[in-house]
Amino acid sequence: MELYTNLRQGERGAWLSIATYLILSTAKLTIGFIGASTALKADGLNNTTDIIASVAVLIGLRISQKPPDGDHHYGHLRAETVASLIASFIMAVVGLQVLFNSGKSFIENNHSSPSLLTAVVAIISGVIMYGVYRYNLKLSERTKSSAVKAAALDNRSDALVSFGTAIGILGAIIGFPIIDSITAIIVGIIIIKTAYEIFFEAVHTLTDGFDEEEVETLSTLVRNVDGVIHLIDFKGRNHGNMVFVDLTVTVNPELNVWKSHQITEDIENTIRLAKPLTVVLVHIEPDGLVHEHNTGLM
CATH class of the missing domain: 1.20.1510.10 (Cation efflux protein transmembrane domain)
Structure with missing residues (x-):
């Protein structure tokens, strides 16, 4: 590895x-x-x-x-x-x-x-x-x-x-x-x-600090992934020489499971292309659904 x-x-x-x-x-x-x-x-x-x-x-x-x-x-x-x-x-x-x-x-x-x-x-x-x-x-x-x-x-x-x-x-x-x-x-x-x-x-x-410029750079990459409507949450932390990223995006609510999963794969590949040693966890939500944890990253 x-x-x-x-x-x-x-x-x-x-x-x-x-x-x-x-x-x-x-x-x-x-x-x-x-x-x-x-x-x-x-x-x-x-x-x-x-x-x-x-x-x-x-x-x-x-x-x-x-x-x-x-x-x-x-x-x-x-x-x-x-x-x-x-x-x-x-x-x-x-x-x-x-x-x-x-x-x-x-x-x-x-x-x-x-x-x-x-x-x-x-x-x-x-x-x-x-x-x-x-x-x-x-x-x-x-x-x-x-x-x-x-x-x-x-x-x-x-x-x-x-x-x-x-x-x-x-x-x-x-x-x-x-x-x-x-x-x-x-x-x-x-x-x-x-x-x-x-x-x-x-x-x-x-203390799980993460560079703000890096957050913005990776967030921009995620927003540009085909099928992503809004990026509503993004968290990152360093773990040794690895990076862990957790994010939530909204997609077309009419997409089936397979197409939604493909979007998560595209997001993960996009981030790993920029930062190879990264573990990415993507949560998909239907666009239009309001949640209390919305962080304003839209």
Whole structure:
């Protein structure tokens, strides 16, 4: 099935992130201590927590592949969204810790000039993380995975942090050591901002939020299906990398069951053409019949 194939493919992004973070965090923390760079150590600490976040994403993707059972009639697809939520909490905690440590260093005026090697490590790390970001972004678009998309956004944040770290270190080397601490503070802010973005999207999905523009786009497609007179109700929600749509349309009351059923098939095919991984439930009513649940989508 395409859905579970996409989930298995999504695991590649999680494994790639884990392997990359293991290597980069080790290098940054080691060189950061040796080269006396607060910013690089903050960046390395960020990457160590990214390992935990990536493992959470991987576990979420694994759980999502479990088929429906007696307790989960719609499957376990939301596990990857929960994984994204957990990843956001981990990132936020680390961001606050980085802000606290770097702010303390800044206030205490405890600055030292870092070595040039720390800047080189930061630049190389930024290039590597940007490459991982591009890979995971394309993978998330292909698999429609919210967890892989969260991982990609984290990768992009890490790439920007590393480039910013390099700039701060170079500034410290040329005679402004305080810039290293300032850069570490900026690193903490970027980490928290990325955590918030991932948190907001995960909560929006878990609370059955659905993009209004997407509602209008799909509603227009339904209205244009031959045989549909009015679209009187449309509801959508995300379930992992799948979309569930429930809608009610009115048709000619003189149509027989077979022709009414054909209209439902046309509606389902039209929506799936626009959004392949979609489960569509269509309710047909005879036009002219008034119902209290009419939502005004006519």
